[in-house]
Amino acid sequence: MRHTNTPRTARRITGWLGGCALGLWLLAGAAQAQSLPVSVSASGNHAEAAITLPGLPGTPLAEVLLDFQDASGLSPSSLGVSAKLVSLSDADLLARLPDLDLTRLQTALPVLITIQPPRYGGLSFHGTGRAEIHTHALPYAAGSRLRLFKAPLGGAFYDITDEIAPGSVRARGTYGGFSQFLILADVRPTGLVIAAKVQRLRDRVDLLPWSERAGFDALLDDIEDALAIDDYAAALNATDGLRERAQTRAGVYLADQWRATRSHRNHAGELIAGAATLRFSIAFLRDHGP
Template sequence: MRHTFAPSPAPRRGAAWLAWTLTALWLFAASAQAQTLPISVSASGNHAEASITLPGLPGSPLAEVLLDFEDASGLSAYSLGISARAVSLSEADLLARLPDADTTLQSALPVMVTIEPPRYGGLRFNGTGRVELHTHLLPYAAGSRLRLFKAPVGGAFRDITDEIAAGSVRARGTYGGFSQFLILADLRPTGTVIANKIQRLRNRVDLLPLAERAAFDDLLDDVESALAVSDYAAALAATDDVRGRAQTRAGAYIANTWRATRTHRNHAGELAAGAATLRFSIAFLRDYGP
């Protein structure tokens, strides 16, 4: 099913397009807060795509959003509830939701994507999904500090990146639920980021049935012990074991379903997603240092 907010002919590229688009986007974002951007959405089976454009320039996407699910039902453009808006770099309410001053909005892409499925739209999925935010407005470089951040609507943003790839930038992450997404530059020490991700996983483990907690806590202890001696191979293996255990225990022992009604808690999906982004940060520390 396709729900179209703006036509989408083939995109134009090049230096002139980039300069014009950046200028137009800055002016649009600065004109007022909460400026909604045109977006066209298509969805079928376990896959959805959205193209975000500027008003009056439908043929030149600012960004594209790709979503893939392990096991979705009721997926449609309507049930997904996706929107986008231009944000101001001086928007106080938004800046207060970022982790700290070392995580910054990008002037080349001041765009926030919201995925907030309507409660009675019928969407549900088991396990995890994968999100990719793709844009030509940001340059790719090996060791990039660009990251994909996610937040509940109105809540604090956190790093969910599990890959930054070329093309120009493809920021990818795994999720067990939705809400709002930004690409930010993250200059925090990588060790701090890793510690935050481990603590978030521990907080999720504390929500599991008592019989499930010890095994996950032991694996997270293994991650921390390996990192303490810079044994990145062991740290990555233990992180993979966290994800693997979440997936094998899903359903029968650990809740693994997300519903638009918000009546279920997808603990297995959130654990797997948390392990995926932790793996990214450990590998980044190994390859590029703190």
């Protein structure tokens, strides 16, 4: 008899079991800000966190993978990772979403992940980091509307997605800092999403030294002009130009370090992250329409 319990099949079964277990928790009303066990490992510029349900340590509900461009002091304790199940009717949380009707918590994964490094834990990094939330609780489909959202503690969530990949779902995004993450279904018109991302970049440019603003504003103008005539190639080229400009000027003309002490502004990292997620949305509009 041929064995079919390959590692991939085993992961699918594990994910299915985790989804069933989560469903039972929800039906039992246990999702009211229920803290979840988190196991964290870290080495060099990479860290991983496995999120499980209480009593099911071998059944990962989600995994968080963090990769840094240039980290210092990275350790499990310096990251400050926690996770909790949240209620789908939590008014305070829902008020933090961009659109109550069009950005939706997922019943299969109502998990809020917080990465809040302790102020004196010693963590710092230059440039950007990349986050991936991997889960078998959500199905993957081409053109998926699942997105990775990020927010400051207690603040408004915004889309940082730069890739949605299979396996079952791997939601990836680039960041210049932390702290809270959700996977949401975002059915807002893509044009509105792009406009919000452009505005967020303009707000970041307004924080730069005067001598640095004009070059970035000109690139943002080029992006909007290209999108106005559906010239996606030109819009993507200008977006890549913005990212490359931030990378080139990082560390000399633009601050590019994040520290747990919150004493530094990572302007370059935030611009690079903003360009990465903007590129994702422009390409999505080109490939899938509004």
